[in-house]
Structures are given as C-alpha cells and as structure tokens.
Amino acid sequence: MAGSQPEVCAVPSFSDPILVARVEAIRQLAGGISDRVAVVDREFNIVYANSSAWTNREPGDADAHQAKCYQAFAQRTDPCGACPATKVFETPDVQSISCGTEGDGTACGMRQAFPLAAGDGQVTSMLVLFNPLSQTTLRTALPVSNDLPALTVREHLGDLIGRSAAMQQLFDMIVLVAESQATVLIQGESGTGKELVAKTIHRLSDRRDKPFVVVDCGSLPETLLESELFGHMKGSFTGATANKRGLFEEADGGTIFLDEIADTTPTFQAKLLRVLQEGEVKRVGGNQPIKVEVRVVSATNKDLSELVKAKAFRQDLYYRLAVLPLFLPPLRERRDDIALLVDHFVVASCKRHRQAPRTVSPDVMQALSEVAWPGNVRELQHYIERAVVTTTGPELACGDIVALRSKAPEEGLRMVVRDAVSLTERTRIVEALRKTGGNRLRAAKLLKISRAGLYNKLREYGLQ
Template identity: 45%
Template sequence: MSNLLIVDDERSLREVLQIVFKKEGYKVSVASSYQEAVAQVKAAVYDLVVSDIKMNDGNGIDLLKDIKAANPETLVVMITAYATTENAIQALKMGAVDYILKDNENFVEEIKITVAKSLEFSRLRQEHRLLKRQFTQQNAIHNIVGSSPKMKELFQAIETVSATQSTVLITGESGTGKELVAKAIHLNGSRNDLPFVSINCGAFPETLLESELFGYMKGAFTGATINKKGLFEVADRGTIFLDEIGEMSLPMQVKLLRVLQEKKFRRVGGTEEIPLDVRIIAATNNDLQKLMAESKFREDLYYRVSVIPLEIPPLRERKEDIACLANHFLRKFNLQMERSILRISEEAMRSLEQYDWPGNVRELENTIERAVAFETTEEIKVERLPPKMSCLNPSEIGGSSKIPKNGIDLEKHIEEIEKSYIVEALQKCGGVQTRAAELLKMSFRSFRYFVKKYDLR
C-alpha cells in the first residue's frame, strides 16, 4: 500500500483529498502547514506527497527541497490556486512530477490519475533497477566457470564477501583468474553500478604509482601541467583493484598504509584532504609471507589488506575444471572467430586434462584460441595442441633445450612467432588476406581474427 501525505492549509481541500485517496486504497496522512509537513517528512517515509504551493507559514517549493533532502525517491505533486508559469517551471525543475491547478472542474479526477500514474512509474523504475542488478550479479558469477569442489567453495566465498565492504586479498598463481574474481565481487556487491578501477602496482615506478593513485596538483612536479584526479577519486564509492600489490615499493607501502588507516588522502602537491570511500581488493601472485620474512612487504599493510583472504587454487589442483573451461573457451572463440567447431576430440581432451598448466586458466584459454584458429575440421584434434601437451614423451619432441638460462615468457614468445608469420604471409601476398590465409593453411575468418588481434591493418 502506497503511503501518501497531503499538505494544504485549506481544511476543506485537505479533507476532500484525504477521503478520495483513502477510497483509492492508499494510506493517507495530512499536514496543515509547512512546519507540520517538514516534521512529518523527516519522521516517516512517504511514497508521494501532494503539496500546496502557498501556505501561511511557508511555501511548497521549499517543502519540495526538504522532501528531496529527506528521501530523493519520494514523489511530489504540486497543487496551487494561483498559476504562474514561473512557479510551475521551478517546481518541475526541482523534481516535482507534476503541477496541477485547483481552479479546475476536473481537479479531483486529474490529481487521482496523476498520483496513480506517478506511483506506477516509480514502481516500474524500481523493479527495473532490481532486475538489472540481479542480471549483472548473475552474469558476474556465471562468467566464472568451474565445477570442482574448490571452485564451488570459491563461489560461495564470493557471495559472502560481496555482501561486505571489507578489504579482500586475492592470492593465486598467474592466470588463475584473480582479476575475474575481483570483478565478480564488485559486480555482485552493492557498489556494482559504480566504477571498478584496476591498477597494476607492479607496472609503475614509485613516484608515478603515487600520482596515479592519489592524483596531483598543477606544478607538483615537472610535467604536472594540470590538476589531475587519482584512481582513488576516479573509483569514488566503487571498487579499486590493486593488482600485484606484492610489487609495491616499501615507501609506497607506507603511503598506502597511512591512507588505509586514516581513510583520507591528499593529491601529490595538494593540501585538501580527500575522504577515501572505495572498496579495496588487492591481488598478488607473490608469496607475501616470504616477502614479509625478507622485509620486502610490510606486515602491518598485510594485515590491513588481507582482512578477507581468498585463495584461487592452480588449475592442476582442480583438473575437473579443465573440460568445462575448455568447452567454455571453445564457445567463446567460435563466437569471436565466427567458427562453428562442434567439440574437442576425446583424445585432445585427455591431453588437456593430463597437462599441468603452469600458466593456469590463461594458458588453457590461449591454447584453445590457437586450436580454434588452426582447426579445419569440425572438432579440435590433438594435433592442434602444442606438442608438449599431446601425451608424448618430451624426449620425442626433440632436441636440446631452447629455454634460456633466465627462463622465457613462453606465451609472449609464441605470440611473437605467431605475429611474425601473419606479417610475413601478408607481405608475401601483397596484403591480400585470403591468399595469406591460404598460405598459412587457415580459414580466412581465423586469419582476419589474427590481423585484428595484432592490429596489422
């Protein structure tokens, strides 16, 4: 039942409206003056207020401000005996839903319809918001694929954590899905219509990281030619994702700790204290315990950020997930490359399940991406997988070690090779993509996909 308040200093009109709206099935309260109305608006929550404009002790426009301040969701319909366009425009500008003349033979009918329509509109709007929210929430979690007991536990933890505002520390090897989980926590929580801002703390030298996070004022350092907001401000009321927090320098750790403790910060070169209102999610693939033992990570900061720790297990510890992840990526790349490969062959799936996945889900994703690109039949064959996965004895793959002493970023290395082939094929065929695709024995669609991926236009 909607809750109405009728405000008018003219008794007869008050009573008429009270009777009319009660008959319509609303819960109706009345106020006979501006002061009385203000007190009532502050004390209760009304769905809709019908208010006179001219009252002995004040006016309806001021009351409108008080109502919106108390509860911006409350609808307000203005009624008046003296119509001036100026008043009407002002009222509508300030958020009144309508403006009705008392001096009008259809007054009662008109106000009945206006009230009913406004309430219906507001109900639909609320319902829409709710559905939209449920939709993003569902999608957030459904984006994460996994059916192993460990992943089920993780889904449960995401649900629980989303409902709180606590700082979360996500740990896990590279490629396990830390950023995906951070986003799911954000989208599943109450701040989901506000920004999710992500920063890789390992990618910036110390001073740059500081100005990225806190912002700066013009003249704070050479190159600071404008005032700039930092990411803490950009993420205002939303979530900030501090990725690779283990890579942060010690002085920067001190600065971050201070901000987390005091819940306010200053831009570099600034004096204004800006309140911090963001949810913080941090992530690392470093062993922070070890870094603390080596005095490379501050213990006090660790306790600040790890209020709720979430660990994502490596893929090799949840091999049940490999098949559903592989099929998930098959669907994804079928869509992206406009292919229609039906399945992953049994033999190929067995190889995927036997492999240890040091690069975790990301490595699996990249493997399926390449397999989809190069597969010419309707199922992914084991031959499309890198030799190291195809259940062969490593000695059969051949040759001496190609891995340099300091190790190699295999993913990047393979991508570079891939790109060089695409470039060369394009050059050989004078930029004619269909011929270049033939040369590499891949479909035109796959070829076009790679051209786009490496921005080779």
C-alpha cells in the same frame, strides 16, 4: 527454526584490532545469509556464529556465546577427538583445511576451515564453513514434511567457471565476502583469474553500480603510481599542468583493485597504509586531505606472508589488506574443470573469430586434461584460441598437444623451446596464407623464406 535464531558474536573478547576487524567483517557479511558460518578459537569456544549455523540449540540459552563448538554444533558433551580443522593452528602458513569430502564430513558438519591471524601473525582463531544441513538434520530441526530438493553444484559464478570442489569452496567464499566492506587479498599463481575474482566480488556487492577501477601496481614506477592513485596538484612536478584527480577519487563509492601489490616499494606501502587507516588521500603537492569511501581489493602471485618475514613487505599493511584472504587454486589442482573451460573457450573463440561451431573429441579433451598448464587458465584460453584460428574442420584439431603434456619438463628446456618455436612457425604460416589468399609464392615472400622452404614447412606441420 534455524534461520530465525539470533546470531552470536563475542568480538569484544578480542583485544587485537586486526582480529576484531576480521571478525566484525565476517559478522557483517554472514549475518543475513543462509550459509552456516562460525568463528572458533583455539579452545573450541564459539567466538561468532550466524543464525544459520544453529540447528536445534537456541543461542540465547545457557550462555551460548561461551559454548564449545562440539556442544553447539555436534550436540556432544566432550570434544570430538581428532578434529581436522585444528591443523590451521598446528601447521604454519596453512591456507585452508578441508574437513571432509563425503556425506557431512565431520560430526558437526564442518566442511572447511580458514586461519584468522592476529596483528602479530599468530593464528588464534579460525573461520569455519559448514556443509548445508542434511535433509535428516533439517527434518529434526524444522517441522517440515515435504522432501527437500537435492543440492546442485554451481558451474558458474559471474564469469568464473568450475565445478570442482576447490571452485565450489571459492564460490562460497566469494559470496560471503561480496557484501562485506572489508579489504580482500586475492593470492594465486599468474593466470588463475585474480582480476576476474575481484570483478565478481564487485558485481555481487552493493557497490555494483559504482566504479570498478583496476591499477597494475607492478607496471608503474613509484612516483607515477602515487600520482595515478592519489592525484596531483598543478605545478607539483614537471608536466603537471593542471590538477588531476587520483584513481581513489575516481573509485569513490566503488571498488579499487590493486593488482601485483607485492611489487610496490616500502615508501608507497606506507602511504597506502595511511589511506586504509584514515580513509583519505592527499594529492601529490597538496596538503588538503580528501575523504574517499572505497573498497580495496588487492592481488598478488607472490606469498605475502613470506615477503613479510623477509622484511620485503610491511607487516601492518599486509594485515590491513588481508582482512578477508582468498586463495585461487592453480589449474593443475582443479583438472575436473578443464573440460568445462575448454568447451567455454571453444564457443567463445569461434564466436569471436566468426567461425562455425567446433567440437572437441574425447581423445583431445583427455589430452588437454593431462597437460600441466603452468600458465593456468590464461594459458589454456590462449591455446584454445590459437587452435581455433590455426585449424579447420568441424572438430578441433590439436596436433601439438602431445608436446604440451606434463611429461614435457622431463625432456628438458630444449624440447620446450623447440615446441614453442614450432607452434609459432605454424601460426605465422597460416596467417601468411590467409593474407595472400592461399598463394604460396606470395606467402613465402611475406615470410621471407624460399618457396621450397615453405613447402617443407607445410609438409612438416600437416598443412598440405
């Protein structure tokens, strides 16, 4: 039976410590799950495969740890030909490769491949996720007679929402990395939900009952950031009137989330690297090392690999942080999720502002799906909340949606600025009318405009 076969791991064949750490982290988190996971090198040798990856081949036979992936997973004697996953070796800076979207995709069932870089930055192997075994394959591998239930698409993982293929792949990766103790680097544009992913990883891990500590590295100067993270001793600087525990100590046993890690200085990066290597911190002004057991999850909206090339970020720290990298897709690449997100945000906003439930018409939903949303999920959430607050009626009205559509950039910056001003004006007018109980004279005084000016604005924005 596939799930009962031992896993295979050839980690000792690697000499690079970063790659060894990455494969070991994958082994720890993939060993006891039903998802099919493997690591394959450039020559298609199986470096690691969990027990679920095997179908009707016993990994203990014929030196399976030296088997080729096409032999073990596709039952072929020759290579598969043009394997799409090899693009992770051929294309610089590729983040992942989707190997197939229909049926089982490739002959071996490979679904997605992620590059695994060594300490020198060279991609020498890849992490492979396979499609779940088809019913035909399972009936061949497992002696069962009952039909298996159809696979379902998850729309939620914790507080994360999405049914698109990109989000399904992200959900799979989060489940994989959650039980690992390795560091995780989350990369994605602003507003894609990096902190939410970090919280989900923590809540799914065995650290869920321990602290989850968030640090915004970009908002603090270097000296203050060091004091906040590592703590300080009494008298170590002006204002240090007592010993203070750092956030690493506060997060002991749990997870610390270092947001905007790319905005830190080289000096701080060197000190953080030591914490990751030694598992201990030294308070500012102190000499005694303090042992901490913390899982580090970091995030950035910048391309750290490019910053490493530009000598703007330490390469050794990058590979320590990115043992398990995750990439969040922007909203424009997962438009299938917009309707699901809109429904969720409408319900949440109505509840927050104590309004009756609202609906969204198909025309408005279609318009929302066509918007570029450069601010990603956060921008969509704020837009829906504004629409709920500033409109009335059972159906959500989005009168300014045309101005937000993806054609707006073609009309120039002036048009974008004008639309933003109009939206702000409308919101302020509605707030003023609510504060004055609908008294237009008092609302005009509150807004510091004439009564005639207010009437004109009411007509302009359809607030009559």
